[in-house]
Amino acid sequence: MSAPLFKFGLFGDEVSLLVAFAIGIGFGFALERAGFGSAKKLTGQFYLTDMTVFKVMFTAIVTAGLGAFYLGWLGVLDLSLVYMTPTYLAPQIVGGLLLGIGFVVGGYCPGTSVVAMATGRIDGLVVVLGLFAGMFVFGEIFPAIEGFYHSTAFGAQSLPGVLHLPYGVVLFAVVLMAIGGFAGAEWVERWSARRTAEEAS
Amino acid sequence: MSRFIPKTLKGKLALTAVALGFLALFGNPYRGETVTVATQDLAWNLQQADRLSAPELADRLISGRTDHRILDLRRAEAYAEYHVPGAESAPVGELADYPLYRNETVVLYGEDAVGTAQAWLLLQARGFHGAVLLDGGLDAWKQQVLFPALPEGSAPDVIARAKAVAEHFGGQARVGGEAVGDAPMEMPKVEAPAAVAPAARKLKRKEGC
Numbered sequence: 001m002s003a004p005l006f007k008f009g010l011f012g013d014e015v016s017l018l019v020a021f022a023i024g025i026g027f028g029f030a031l032e033r034a035g036f037g038s039a040k041k042l043t044g045q046f047y048l049t050d051m052t053v054f055k056v057m058f059t060a061i062v063t064a065g066l067g068a069f070y071l072g073w074l075g076v077l078d079l080s081l082v083y084m085t086p087t088y089l090a091p092q093i094v095g096g097l098l099l100g101i102g103f104v105v106g107g108y109c110p111g112t113s114v115v116a117m118a119t120g121r122i123d124g125l126v127v128v129l130g131l132f133a134g135m136f137v138f139g140e141i142f143p144a145i146e147g148f149y150h151s152t153a154f155g156a157q158s159l160p161g162v163l164h165l166p167y168g169v170v171l172f173a174v175v176l177m178a179i180g181g182f183a184g185a186e187w188v189e190r191w192s193a194r195r196t197a198e199e200a201s
Numbered sequence: 202m203s204r205f206i207p208k209t210l211k212g213k214l215a216l217t218a219v220a221l222g223f224l225a226l227f228g229n230p231y232r233g234e235t236v237t238v239a240t241q242d243l244a245w246n247l248q249q250a251d252r253l254s255a256p257e258l259a260d261r262l263i264s265g266r267t268d269h270r271i272l273d274l275r276r277a278e279a280y281a282e283y284h285v286p287g288a289e290s291a292p293v294g295e296l297a298d299y300p301l302y303r304n305e306t307v308v309l310y311g312e313d314a315v316g317t318a319q320a321w322l323l324l325q326a327r328g329f330h331g332a333v334l335l336d337g338g339l340d341a342w343k344q345q346v347l348f349p350a351l352p353e354g355s356a357p358d359v360i361a362r363a364k365a366v367a368e369h370f371g372g373q374a375r376v377g378g379e380a381v382g383d384a385p386m387e388m389p390k391v392e393a394p395a396a397v398a399p400a401a402r403k404l405k406r407k408e409g410c
Binding site: 071079086155167168172174179 | 215226228265328
């Protein structure tokens with residue numbers, strides 16, 4: 001038996017919802033423990049005073065990358081069955097910018113806004129309401145933007161495929177990049193703390 | 202020796218990640234080509250009727266979806282003569298070495314229904330659970346998309362849509378008994394795989410919602 005379990009039909013839609021619920025609870029807990037229930041912590045990223053978001057995200061990438069690689073190597077996970085989101089270059093750039101603007105203005109990204117709401121923060125609730133309003137508007141104008149939505153399609157792309165490098169080499173490079181990123185992030189945090197202290201004195 | 206081990210927890214984690222990443226240089230996470238047929242899996246797939254109808258495929262192509270691949274299993278000459286837009290030539294004999302991912306939707310059509318079904322079974326057995334049959338093969342593509350024969354008195358929007366779809370792929374829709382005999386159903390000439398034509402987008406939009 002090997003994963004992904006759902007794709008192999010080892011359990012159906014109902015059980016998959018229960019699994020999703022359990023994973024969602026775990027995800028929310030991890031986000032809250034990382035301090036992501038607070039907009040101040042999250043927006044600190046954009047003012048370079050707090051690089052936690054960067055560090056948590058890169059940790060997640062490295063953990064998932066190493067985990068998927070070794071589970072595949074050991075034969076526990078059939079990597080060729082794992083879903084990869086197809087690339088639609090232009091709409092994804094525009095969508096990313098929209099999300100970024102919303103992130104700076106609202107102080108939360110979609111997942112963290114739910115975490116903030118669950119811990120009783122009013123601003124989190126407002127962002128969640130905005131989220132649903134956005135979904136509604138998107139659904140209503142979808143026929144008008146459908147052409148753009150499906151444009152510049154490149155199919156499912158992966159770094160090893162694009163760079164023509166073995167999977168392991170790309171993974172090692174990503175790990176090294178993350179370690180370098182962590183060191184850089186901590187240096188930025190110390191630099192911005194020093195600057196704040198100088199301004200205060 | 203111990204002085205090379207970082208004191209802090211994050212340092213230890215970083216060292217572990219680097220070590221695992223380095224070891225990954227010598228591994229390959231994808232499984233080899235050894236095939237084990239899970240009969241239960243296969244039976245499950247049979248129940249699910251892995252088929253895609255010709256009009257469904259036409260819809261996918263018109264809306265510019267790329268989350269599928271179309272394989273033409275016929276001989277290369279037949280492929281050169283005509284093939285469904287965007288299809289790749291993969292003669293049955295070469296299918297074993299044809300580069301595919303197991304998570305891709307692969308639409309198959311070929312010389313005849315039995316041969317295509319066998320190719321489908323081979324792919325399924327090798328774990329390509331995304332393999333689906335073009336229902337009715339190229340004949341269905343011809344009869345339902347390129348040269349659909351609509352009964353007299355079909356709703357105008359149905360006729361307009363069938364005509365636009367047929368035209369998009371270089372065919373022609375017929376209404377009632379008209380011109381069945383005299384207009385030969387010549388397969389359109391294929392040039393480079395037709396990309397998503399802007400006209401098709403407009404057609405999509407006109408449908409409204």
